Amino acid sequence: MSKFDKHFKMSEEDAIDYIKEKLDYFDADADLIASEIGDGNINYVFVVKDNKSGKSIVLKHADILLRSSGRELDVDRNRIEAEVLALQNKYAPGLVPKVYMYDPIMCVVVMEDISEYKNLRTELLSQKIFPKFAEDISTFMVNTLLPTTDLVMDSGEKKDLQASYINKDLCKISEDLVFTEPYIDYKGGNIIIDENMDFVEREIYGDKELVLQAGILKNKFMNNAQALLHGDLHSGSIFANQKGLKVLDPEFAFYGPMGYDLGNVVGNLMFPWAYSKVLVGNEEFEKWVEETISDVIDKFVEKFNVLYDEIVTDVLAKTPEFKKWYLNSILLDSAGCAGTEIIRRVIGDSKVADVTRIENVDQRVEVERMLIGLAKELIKNRQEFLSGKEYMEMLKKV
Secondary structure (H helix, E strand, O other), X not given: OOHHHOOOOOOHHHHHHHHHHHOOOOOOOOOEEEEEOOOOOOOEEEEEEEOOOOOEEEEEEOOOXXXXXXXXXXXXXXXXXXXXXXXXXXXXXXXXXXXXXXXXOOOEEEEOOOOOOEEHHHHHHOOOOOOOHHHHHHHHHHHHHHHHOOOOOOHHHHHHHHHHOOOHHHHHHHHHHOOOOOXXXXXXXXXXXXXXXXXXXXXXXXXXHHHHHHHHHHHHHHHOOOEEEXXXXXXXXXXXXXXXXXXXXXXXXXXXXXXXXXXHHHHHHHHHHHHHHHHHOOHHHHHHHHHHHHHHHHHHHHHHHHHHHHHOOOOHHHOHHHHHHHHHHHHHHHHHHHHHHHHHHHHOOOOOHHHHOOOOHHHHHHHHHHHHHHHHHHHHOHHHOOOHHHHHXXXXXX
16 A cells, blocks of 8 residues: 555655656665745645755645635646656657656656756746757747648547647636637736736727737637647746756646747747846847847748658648748747737746846836837737848837
């Protein structure tokens, strides 16, 4: 009889006992310590380390209650994460942490410790530059998204896979927090500084065309089961160093529009850019971000076109005309979703440090209005953003 035969919320001590019992990873005489390092709103993350050898491993544990609010959330999210990480490692080897095991009773994913990589959001706030970022993240997205479409897979196999990732609880979070509440604050959850309240009332809530376009993007998010997405590909879900990156936390994974992942990456690069523009004035960093946004788009297009010709099996989809239409539809969604990601992080209740750490009110007002202006342009005029050049031109106008 094991204490892990029935689910409960684990502590650091439990994490050590769990690894000893479940996995032959450490030496028998290992001196193990555990630290809970999770900084998200959903799960608990433990690093278990051997003080003697320095060897370490990570446990990601799902409780039946959200750690941030205490409300119930389906623990199947960790099963989805474990399976998606394994699939992503198949398609984009080395760009995600290795998964060693998944326990459906304790809802634990045991995976590689990637401590040598650092949280990209934090690193970008420190104005750090990652020359390989655009190359690696574009490879990750193209190689994990396109192979999971029914342009490549047998349509029945794709539908079976789609059914495995009906991630209804976490999709509902995105539907509300990304696409609905920032435009119609029907739950009263938006957090807006007083100095920008009138601005948001006018520029967001009062802009009927913007609200309409947000609704159209939400409808695509809910109904375009195009590819198996990461589903939450912001800069806090990417860890990087000068050698490369690791993408983690695909607990929001589901079948949706590819542009949602690409747009999340692009939108999150604009936060440190705006922060530097107003508070720091680091021209080298700002130029790198601008070029990186452009490169992410253009490298995605370049790699997508190559892989498309290599692996697409659907006979209708092999025509040049369909391929162009399909890729353009992804780019349109990407621009729109970059905009919705920006707006929800500025006025919604899940903000980014690039905004919240600004102590000077006038500077925060400027950054928020700059970001909202960029987001509205991307959402309302997304047909104008089909290459990296258009993104760079938009940023240079600011």
